[in-house]
Amino acid sequence: xxxxxxxxxxxxxxxxxxxxxxxxxxxxxxxxxxxxxxxxxxxxxxxxxxxxxxxxxxxxxxxxxxxxxxxxxxxxxxxxxxxxxxxxxxxxxxxxxxxxxxxxxxxxxxxxxxxxxxxxxxxxxxxxxxxxxxxxxxxxxxxxxxxxxxxxxxxxxxxxxxxxxxxxxxxxxxxxxxxxxxxxxxxxxxxxxxxxxxxxxxxxxxxxxxxxxxxxxxxxxxxxxxxxxxxxxxxxxxxxxxxxxxxxxxxxxxxxxxxxxxxxxxxxxxxxxxxxxxxxxxxxxxxxxxxxxxxxxxxxxxxxxxxxxxxxxxxxxxxxxxxxxxxxxxxxxxxxxxxxxxxxxxxxxxxxxxxxxxxxxxx
Amino acid sequence: xxxxxxxxxxxxxxxxxxxxxxxxxxxxxxxxxxxxxxxxxxxxxxxxxxxxxxxxxxxxxxxxxxxxxxxxxxxxxxxxxxxxxxxxxxxxxxxxxxxxxxxxxxxxxxxxxxxxxxxxxxxxxxxxxxxxxxxxxxxxxxxxxxxxxxxxxxxxxxx
Ligand SMILES: Cc1cc2nc3c(=O)[nH]c(=O)nc-3n(C[C@H](O)[C@H](O)[C@H](O)COP(=O)(O)OP(=O)(O)OC[C@H]3O[C@@H](n4cnc5c(N)ncnc54)[C@H](O)[C@@H]3O)c2cc1C
Ligand code: SF4
Ligand code: SF4
Numbered sequence: 001x002x003x004x005x006x007x008x009x010x011x012x013x014x015x016x017x018x019x020x021x022x023x024x025x026x027x028x029x030x031x032x033x034x035x036x037x038x039x040x041x042x043x044x045x046x047x048x049x050x051x052x053x054x055x056x057x058x059x060x061x062x063x064x065x066x067x068x069x070x071x072x073x074x075x076x077x078x079x080x081x082x083x084x085x086x087x088x089x090x091x092x093x094x095x096x097x098x099x100x101x102x103x104x105x106x107x108x109x110x111x112x113x114x115x116x117x118x119x120x121x122x123x124x125x126x127x128x129x130x131x132x133x134x135x136x137x138x139x140x141x142x143x144x145x146x147x148x149x150x151x152x153x154x155x156x157x158x159x160x161x162x163x164x165x166x167x168x169x170x171x172x173x174x175x176x177x178x179x180x181x182x183x184x185x186x187x188x189x190x191x192x193x194x195x196x197x198x199x200x201x202x203x204x205x206x207x208x209x210x211x212x213x214x215x216x217x218x219x220x221x222x223x224x225x226x227x228x229x230x231x232x233x234x235x236x237x238x239x240x241x242x243x244x245x246x247x248x249x250x251x252x253x254x255x256x257x258x259x260x261x262x263x264x265x266x267x268x269x270x271x272x273x274x275x276x277x278x279x280x281x282x283x284x285x286x287x288x289x290x291x292x293x294x295x296x297x298x299x300x301x302x303x304x305x306x307x308x309x310x311x312x313x314x315x316x317x318x319x320x321x322x323x324x325x326x327x328x329x330x331x332x333x334x335x336x337x338x339x340x341x342x343x344x345x346x347x348x349x350x351x352x353x354x355x356x357x358x359x360x361x362x363x
Numbered sequence: 364x365x366x367x368x369x370x371x372x373x374x375x376x377x378x379x380x381x382x383x384x385x386x387x388x389x390x391x392x393x394x395x396x397x398x399x400x401x402x403x404x405x406x407x408x409x410x411x412x413x414x415x416x417x418x419x420x421x422x423x424x425x426x427x428x429x430x431x432x433x434x435x436x437x438x439x440x441x442x443x444x445x446x447x448x449x450x451x452x453x454x455x456x457x458x459x460x461x462x463x464x465x466x467x468x469x470x471x472x473x474x475x476x477x478x479x480x481x482x483x484x485x486x487x488x489x490x491x492x493x494x495x496x497x498x499x500x501x502x503x504x505x506x507x508x509x510x511x512x513x514x515x516x517x518x519x520x521x522x
Pocket of ligand 3: 403404
């Protein structure tokens with residue numbers, strides 16, 4: 001059994017930033033990610049990020065990942081990185097089981113930061129198991145990591161920022177986006193992203209959903225249908241499109257199975273994307289020295305995942321006895337950055353969700 | 364409608380333009396209508412002409428006395444919501460962001476497109492610039508007929 005004071009699970013922006021702050025405070029850690037490359041969602045993002053320039057807005061996601069990796073890479077004596085390693089078990093005595101190169105390894109930790117991100121929600125419709133139907137994450141991996149087009153004519157389901165941004169990336173790759181459908185009456189994501197699609201000719205259909213996919217071996221056609229104000233299908237409004245791919249982007253849900261396994265108190269909060277751990281204002285769960293940050297504590301943005309990661313790294317190290325020389329100043333700064341990011345109308349959902357979670361505004 | 368279809372109304376568009384008299388010199392026009400947590404436009408402007416203020420969710424405001432029309436904010440905005448506009452005798456000159464391939468080439472004539480994605484006329488490509496600082500977003504300078512001042516938003520290659 002390996003012994004390590006601090007173990008960080010998940011090497012997306014939240015985990016990377018937690019590792020960096022721990023190292024700055026002089027705390028060593030193991031950072032574990034199941035992918036061959038660290039960076040989480042960021043390595044699939046070819047678009048310029050919105051957000052504050054403090055959290056690298058205007059930089060493309062993939063380049064933000066490089067920056068965060070370089071930050072962590074400058075502490076090789078403190079941060080040990082395990083790639084291609086999946087955490088499969090977490091036990092109340094803080095023992096972690098990791099599957100790495102077909103071997104099971106055990107780590108005894110004193111503190112654990114869970115930064116496992118999110119998984120995609122699925123959508124039920126007739127024939128939704130036909131080949132050619134992808135989640136947005138899979139489409140991005142195909143296109144932006146492997147350089148493969150998922151199809152030539154695609155329909156996008158979901159108008160949140162992910163649906164809007166992935167549609168644009170598909171068009172950049174030369175894929176025709178025949179329509180973007182959204183069940184609610186209004187576009188969910190930022191209108192600047194929607195306007196980009198519209199000006200290049202993509203029709204955006206709100207109050208509309210997918211009825212069924214048609215095809216023998218793979219998707220050949222898709223049928224959409226309009227919805228009334230009570231989200232009931234309006235007969236006679238079906239429309240058929242010829243497509244060879246369907247992309248589903250109907251939201252994310254926090255990946256928290258490890259936290260449930262260890263017995264953390266969990267709550268279902270729809271504003272945060274589903275089942276999330278209850279935390280105090282230091283990002284600590286109901287179990288002492290088990291922390292959570294980033295999308296796994298509630299679906300937000302990379303900008304907030306970065307700041308939450310910094311904050312959690314600082315706090316976890318401090319509790320282990322390694323207090324950052326600028327601890328108080330940094331905690332204040334990170335908390336006000338989070339507050340600022342969540343201030344506007346798009347942050348209202350997050351604010352409400354956090355309130356339901358237990359009143360800690362910076363969870 | 365912006366909320367349902369993704370394109371701004373005429374009122375929204377004209378509210379974002381300065382008076383035509385001011386446009387004898389190139390000025391930034393920012394079509395960012397929503398309170399979103401975003402600010403690269405303001406932090407990128409070398410002349411401090413764009414203000415968002417303390418709350419990052421505020422809508423950006425342009426100070427036309429300070430704006431030189433340089434176009435740096437145009438390729439810094441992740442929402443591609445900014446263009447530079449300059450009114451000439453019978454034409455309007457725009458600087459727009461462009462992120463598709465192939466890129467236009469100087470002196471080519473492309474289609475002029477409105478916010479709904481409809482072709483409204485022709486756009487003469489005057490200049491295409493792309494340097495490292497622009498990070499893969501090209502800045503394209505085009506001339507279109509003056510009547511399209513509030514309609515033109517982007518270009519499309521004849522298919
Ligand atoms: C299309 C798209 C566009 C986006 N655009 C923007 C934007 O413009 N601006 C913005 O601020 N945000 C944007 N985001 C959101 C942003 O990418 C996420 O909020 C952010 O990546 C969350 O960071 P995270 O570290 O919490 O999780 P992730 O980035 O998801 O990282 C989690 C990591 O944990 C690893 N992991 C999970 N489980 C295990 C396990 N059991 N063992 C080991 N490792 C594990 C995963 O492999 C992954 O690397 C976008 C997201 C998408 C999908
Ligand atoms: S065009 Fe140049 S000067 Fe004008 S607002 Fe944009 S960056 Fe500033
Ligand atoms: S950078 Fe673009 S999207 Fe962001 S606030 Fe400025 S104008 Fe709006």
